[in-house]
Amino acid sequence: MTLSPNTPVLIGVGQTVDHWDGSDPAAAPSPQGLMQRACEAALADSGAADAVRAAIDVVAVVRHFADSAPGMVPEGTGGCDKPPLGLAHRLGITPARAIYSIVGGQTPQSLVNEFAAAIHAGEARCVLLSGSEAIAAAKTAARAGVAINWNESIAGEIEDRGLGPMLLDRHELKNGVGAPILTYPLFEHALRARLGRSRAEHVAAMSSLWAGFSEIAAANPYAQFPKTMSAQYLATPSDSNYPVADPYLKWHVAQDAVNQGAALILTSVAQAEAMGVPRDQWVFLHGSGEAMDKPVSLRPDLSRSRAIEVALTGALDSAGKTASDIAHYDIYSCFPVAVLLAAEALGLDPANTALTLTGGLPFAGGAGNNYSMHGIAAMAQTLRSNPDSFGLVLANGGFLSKEAVGIYSTTAPESWAPVDHAPMQAEIDSEPAPTRLEEDATGTIESYTVGYAKGRPARAVVVARTPQGRVIARPADADKDAAFAALTDPERDPIGRTVHITHADGVNGFTVAP
Structure with missing residues (x-):
């Protein structure tokens, strides 16, 4: 040829x-x-x-x-x-x-x-x-x-x-979406929900996938971290693999x-x-x-x-x-x-x-x-x-x-x-976009994350659906600890739970219903 x-x-x-x-x-x-x-x-x-x-x-x-x-x-x-x-x-x-x-x-x-x-x-x-x-x-x-x-x-x-x-607009930035570490978890939990997995099942799946990646890195002469990590290590919180944003531990992220x-x-x-x-x-x-x-x-x-x-x-x-x-x-x-x-x-x-x-x-x-x-x-x-x-x-x-x-x-x-x-x-x-709400509302959690600092919850974001559209919100100022507790409750998956949204000055604050 x-x-x-x-x-x-x-x-x-x-x-x-x-x-x-x-x-x-x-x-x-x-x-x-x-x-x-x-x-x-x-x-x-x-x-x-x-x-x-x-x-x-x-x-x-x-x-x-x-x-x-x-x-x-x-x-x-x-x-x-x-x-x-x-x-x-x-x-x-x-x-x-x-x-x-x-x-x-x-x-x-x-x-x-x-x-x-x-x-x-x-x-x-x-x-x-x-x-x-x-x-x-x-x-x-x-x-x-x-x-x-x-x-x-x-x-x-x-x-x-x-x-x-x-890549983000002012509405998203004002309501807690911004850093990749707080945004990618929204996709991760949404995928988990669509696949019908529990939080533990999805963490196990992520960690098993990443264990295979680490094996390839261990043989790569140009890798910065050429060390094999087991799925068990990757799935387990520890001093060297601490929570950064639910569902991610340190070694789940770039x-x-x-x-x-x-x-x-x-x-x-x-x-x-x-x-x-x-x-x-x-x-x-x-x-x-x-x-x-x-x-x-x-x-x-x-x-x-x-x-x-x-x-x-x-x-x-x-x-x-x-x-x-x-x-x-x-x-x-x-x-x-x-x-x-x-x-x-x-x-x-x-x-x-x-x-x-x-x-x-x-x-x-x-x-x-x-x-x-x-x-x-x-x-x-x-x-x-x-x-x-x-x-x-x-x-x-x-x-x-x-x-x-x-x-x-x-x-x-x-x-x-x-x-x-x-x-x-x-x-x-050409594909239609959902209606984005900036008003008081009650909705169902579509996805969420909790971000950590020094091992403690420090930030959170929820994406909620209502019959009228979608809401992105951060914890209401007076309810942060309760929001963190609800989203990290090991007995209740936050996805599907009811949230109440209060809107003021372009900011949506959420509280999780009991």
Whole structure:
């Protein structure tokens, strides 16, 4: 088969991890240094490092957590003011475009989708994608009283894409929905209720799934936490696995205290041949899907993710594949519900299907917005070792808000064309949203969570249904302790219980009926 010369191809991947213990300040990893190491690994991986380095005309960096939201990284470390140009300078590259992405875990796959199309259209010659986090180093330095300085000021212009669209609205933020740790439990409990599971049964299912992820992380040389954890340990509260937000204990959620970097290099078939990249390094993008969901309170069913369903279906359809054709998966795993909903959408049994190549965000490490670049790198390496098989990467951003999917193989596509994601988005946009109430009401709990601080309940959110619509509420100021007690009562499942809502100044306060 003769390949079209402008067919996009992935030719180099690189990852790095650092387990700095704080003892030598000079050895502290930085976000820029981790990206540099990962990019040098990707260049070497291409088999034609010098030629590839000289050909790169686009450098795109996934937005660091420090530039994504306040308080994500301990203060005092500083940073690079133009990360893509800082990276280019370190690598000896002068790109025509230097891009700093929006926020979101979907970004690595979304950038692959974007620049595969740009390469196909002749708008880019060779594209370097990279990202990193050194949050573990920042936290280690703060605990040890060690000063580290990551400041870099770089001359030149970059394309800073900003934070991206708002994923929650003011109503949700005022009523307790905001941090992922208080929002994903709403999906998790809604799914649990739909599946007919008790709280203990669902915790056991989550922990069994995660035990398998930890086994894969233990064998991953790039994992931040390469340690096998048993389902029993993961399901049991302890000093090292404490409650963070019902139903989650510490190790049920993404761990962002990592020092990790990853990089990918994309080009065209013609350029790969001209640079002398060996054919056995080539990995092709066969299909893609992207979709963005509505704000959380405006989604019809919290026990499902329409964005995941639509993006997965679109990617498989564009590749001409079904789930039965896919041999390898890396599903975004910030919280168990993300994996469980993706498996359900694909018709897979999560208890009997390997759904990660890395070990996932709790164990391989949740490298900020960049985790899925590690997943794509691991996928490329897996596919090279298993020629002609197909793999699927699902990258998730926000609150099951933004999804990007890629279908990969070393097998070349018969033809290649960019995928139009607009019809996928239109499918979600056309679906009706529930009526959201801002008034006194009495309803039935649809989902809920209790957030913990130092082992004690500190915050709570309920989502309730009434005949007129949906209400999101936080505990009434005068009834917080009673609300915490009702939602944590081991003898009564909160889902299905009656709540009374009092509305004032845009805030809904709830009390749980006896």
